[in-house]
Amino acid sequence: MARAPGKSFLGRFGVHLAVAAFVILWTIPTLGILVSSLREKDQIVASGWWTALTTSTHMEAGRLASGSDQVEKDGRFLITGNLFGAGDGRKLTAFGIRAQAPAEFPAGTVADLGKGTTLQVNDDGSYVMSSPVAFEGDRGRRVYYAASIPPSFTAGNYKTVLFSEGIGRSFINSLTVTIPATVIPILIATFAAYALAWMRFPGRALLIATIIGLLVVPLQMSLIPLLKMYNGVGAFFGVPAKTYLGIWLAHTGFGLPFAIYLLRSYIAGLPREIMESARIDGASDFEIFVKIVLPLSFPVLASFAIFQFLWVWNDLLVAMVFLRTDADQMVLTARLNNLLGSRGGNWEILTTSAFVTILVPLAVFFSLQRYFVRGLLAGSVKGG
Structure with missing residues (x-):
């Protein structure tokens, strides 16, 4: 006996597949807006909303403290500080002093900047730049770094x-x-x-x-x-x-x-x-x-x-x-x-x-x- 039109398995499967496709097409943009509205500004810029539940890594640039903040200790001049704010939650994985190699040194490594000057940047963003001679200038040195941001959500938006x-x-x-x-x-x-x-x-x-x-x-x-x-x-x-x-x-x-x-x-x-x-x-x-x-x-x-x-x-x-x-x-x-x-x-x-x-x-x-x-x-x- 012939099967009635529209009652075949392939026909039902095609209808269900088409409905599911339309539902997905309508739901994904709305879900993306919702997730993005609950994320921090830095996270939205750094990664897509589909990575909201994972730790994302992105490159940033910052400046160290200027020479006016240096202190002398044991015959060397030190500039200390932190690239992150208090309670930032980020973790630094690598840093560099050139834009061409922003992740040249792993976090915690003492990088040789030449003429006896060294720079160490730790994973919590703290840094120590040391030199045998006094630092000059009122503008701090630019440093590049890779930071990982853990997933977080906020209702502040x-x-x-x-x-x-x-x-x-x-x-x-x-x-x-x-x-x-x-x-x-x-x-x-x-x-x-x-x-x-x-x-x-x-x-x-x-x-x-x-x-x-x-x-x-x-x-x-x-x-x-x-x-x-x-x-x-x-x-x-x-x-x-x-x-x-x-x-x-x-x-x-x-x-x-x-x-x-x-x-x-x-x-x-x-x-x-x-x-x-x-x-x-x-x-x-x-x-x-x-x-x-x-x-x-x-x-x-x-x-x-x-x-x-x-x-x-x-x-x-x-x-x-x-x-x-x-x-x-x-x-x-x-x-x-x-x-x-x-x-x-x-x-x-x-x-x-x-x-x-x-x-x-x-x-x-x-x-x-x-x-x-x-x-x-x-x-x-x-x-x-």
């Missing part, structure tokens, strides 16, 4: 970002923008989708065609005209520009065509028998909408909420146009953009800020995904 970089305030600003900009389109689009799917009125087909046409209008083309229109209407009614109301309306306008199209396609596919039975029992359109359509439409409502929330949360262009750039209204994406411009080398700040930014979208996605799947399973069983 998050403390710096949340309390010192203004990310905390921007986090609240993003929530202030995103939550209403997600709820308002859903409220409007759900009513519109039901009317376009199950109510008969003149111009219904033209409205549907217009909504479909609006799906292809680029945001960049309509952004400035929309801003001018909002400023004109706001000036007429005395509403100040650059407020949260403006960006709520902007995101609502940009999200409504897709929301209405998506919700109408789903609501139009609901069983006609349920609607007709409700009308026979005397239910009005509003009662049918509230008691029947909304509960059955929860899966598509959850899916659009995910799309809209992620789009608004990650938006930068609309926020820059409709909001001020001061700390009171700056959203997370704008704050990260400023950090990227002023702190391009501070990767510990950038990775921590990036991970703080994706925490809320991840929470929203996974929480709504659970209800989304539950709604699909509940709606997939039809009564007899």
Whole structure:
């Protein structure tokens, strides 16, 4: 007997392999950001995040103390000190006095610098440079060394970002923008989708065609005209520009065509028998909408909420146009953009800020995904 299509072992294995590949591709960058956000700045610069659990070795350069710090002992002049700070945790493995040979001498070796001058650098970073004549100059000698850094993690990056970089305030600003900009389109689009799917009125087909046409209008083309229109209407009614109301309306306008199209396609596919039975029992359109359509439409409502929330949360262009750039209204994406411009080398700040930014979208996605799947399973069983 022939095996049913799609039921073979190779077919199931291929599907599982493809799913696993997508999961890995999505998880690895997020894991890298998380690990990097918990590492020290020197470790991020020295090695990749995948080496966070191993001891890494990298080359560094430093300067010894100057001649003004020398002391005389037993007829020789000594300069002592330590290349590491207190509680550094690093271990020096080799050192050198030339950039071409930065690891020429093992740690603890007494290196001959010529003319009776010697240098000894120990594995804890302490050093002794000895000379039969007094050292001259106010600038210490440059020394190169290889240091091993043990794995260590810190939460200090998050403390710096949340309390010192203004990310905390921007986090609240993003929530202030995103939550209403997600709820308002859903409220409007759900009513519109039901009317376009199950109510008969003149111009219904033209409205549907217009909504479909609006799906292809680029945001960049309509952004400035929309801003001018909002400023004109706001000036007429005395509403100040650059407020949260403006960006709520902007995101609502940009999200409504897709929301209405998506919700109408789903609501139009609901069983006609349920609607007709409700009308026979005397239910009005509003009662049918509230008691029947909304509960059955929860899966598509959850899916659009995910799309809209992620789009608004990650938006930068609309926020820059409709909001001020001061700390009171700056959203997370704008704050990260400023950090990227002023702190391009501070990767510990950038990775921590990036991970703080994706925490809320991840929470929203996974929480709504659970209800989304539950709604699909509940709606997939039809009564007899």
